[in-house]
Amino acid sequence: MRALLIDPDVPSAIRLGTAPEPEPAPNQLLLDVRHISLNRGEVAFAARRPPGTVHGHDAAGVVVRAAADGTGPAVGAPVVAFGEGAWAERMAVDTTAVAEIPDGVDPADAAALPIAGVTALRTLRARPILGHRVLITGAAGGVGRYAVQLAALGGAHVIASVGSPARAEGLAELGADEVVIGLEGIDQPVDLILDTVGGPQLAAAWELLAPGGNVQNIGWASDEPAVFKPYSLFSIGPAKTMSTFGDVHKVGPDLATLLRFLATGRLKAEVSRRGPWEDVATAARDLLERRVAGKAVLDVTPATP
Numbered sequence: 001m002r003a004l005l006i007d008p009d010v011p012s013a014i015r016l017g018t019a020p021e022p023e024p025a026p027n028q029l030l031l032d033v034r035h036i037s038l039n040r041g042e043v044a045f046a047a048r049r050p051p052g053t054v055h056g057h058d059a060a061g062v063v064v065r066a067a068a069d070g071t072g073p074a075v076g077a078p079v080v081a082f083g084e085g086a087w088a089e090r091m092a093v094d095t096t097a098v099a100e101i102p103d104g105v106d107p108a109d110a111a112a113l114p115i116a117g118v119t120a121l122r123t124l125r126a127r128p129i130l131g132h133r134v135l136i137t138g139a140a141g142g143v144g145r146y147a148v149q150l151a152a153l154g155g156a157h158v159i160a161s162v163g164s165p166a167r168a169e170g171l172a173e174l175g176a177d178e179v180v181i182g183l184e185g186i187d188q189p190v191d192l193i194l195d196t197v198g199g200p201q202l203a204a205a206w207e208l209l210a211p212g213g214n215v216q217n218i219g220w221a222s223d224e225p226a227v228f229k230p231y232s233l234f235s236i237g238p239a240k241t242m243s244t245f246g247d248v249h250k251v252g253p254d255l256a257t258l259l260r261f262l263a264t265g266r267l268k269a270e271v272s273r274r275g276p277w278e279d280v281a282t283a284a285r286d287l288l289e290r291r292v293a294g295k296a297v298l299d300v301t302p303a304t305p
């Protein structure tokens with residue numbers, strides 16, 4: 001089958017090639033993949049994986065073989081999936097990491113959801129957000145645009161932080177109450193921070209945290225160190241905390257929730273970049289260079305004879 005493979009010798013370290021057909025375990029279904037989505041981490045760190053690995057984690061397609069253990073959707077069901085080896089014509093995936101795509105939802109939109117959507121959903125559950133102030137950094141990005149919408153849906157006062165005025169576009173319409181450049185103009189403490197940027201901005205954002213507040217350290221797109229001022233991690237009163245995030249266990253029910261929000265118009269997929277998977281190198285470059293607003297989705301096109 002055709003697949004996007006790790007190759008450190010090509011631009012973006014990802015190229016279209018061929019790979020063996022996947023062999024599903026008893027708890028896995030076989031998916032005929034139609035659409036995939038790119039995530040910054042997958043693109044930025046592709047060269048660190050063994051050459052020849054089938055890359056990617058986000059896919060949408062149609063079930064061609066149901067799981068042998070009887071779990072999960074039946075043959076013919078359209079599903080979104082999260083798992084290893086997603087960027088291929090076929091993918092073997094745990095039935096606990098898929099959800100059926102409801103009528104009316106574009107499968108290409110569904111493909112945008114797994115890593116970015118589940119990350120936004122799960123980190124927003126770190127604290128009660130109804131009526132609370134939530135700061136989302138990297139708000140123009142894949143995780144960020146879902147986090148802004150879901151935080152607004154959950155009743156938060158949403159502060160969306162972006163790197164430049166151009167990247168602020170569309171965030172107010174998605175539900176941001178404030179859109180700020182960096183941390184400029186945030187004049188009251190915040191209860192929860194979803195941070196995808198790291199670096200000096202993370203150290204500065206920590207200073208904005210209310211007593212009892214929490215930072216979800218999702219990512220570090222800046223690739224710069226964060227230096228905390230002496231004693232800045234000391235505070236009187238309810239503890240301020242910073243948490244790591246990397247929980248992708250059994251995402252199926254969360255994918256179903258995100259799909260339901262898409263189907264009912266409460267969430268937009270925010271796919272601003274779409275093309276055939278032959279375009280992976282340019283899509284990856286644009287993502288790394290902060291030229292994708294939201295998600296990049298690629299279509300798994302059939303091989304030309």
Ligand SMILES: NC(=O)c1ccc[n+]([C@@H]2O[C@H](COP(=O)([O-])OP(=O)(O)OC[C@H]3O[C@@H](n4cnc5c(N)ncnc54)[C@H](OP(=O)(O)O)[C@@H]3O)[C@@H](O)[C@H]2O)c1
Nearest residue numbers: 040041138141142143162163167196219220221222245290
């Ligand atoms: N822990 C997990 O499980 C998990 C899950 C998903 C993602 N992540 C991580 O979270 C981060 C965001 O992921 P994503 O898919 O949302 O990425 P993305 O779509 O590329 O968005 C990243 C955002 O970071 C901002 N940014 C600020 N400084 C930057 C810099 N120096 N270089 C590049 N971007 C910078 C950009 O904002 P502006 O464009 O406004 O400048 C950009 O919109 C990544 O580090 C990713 O690896 C972690």
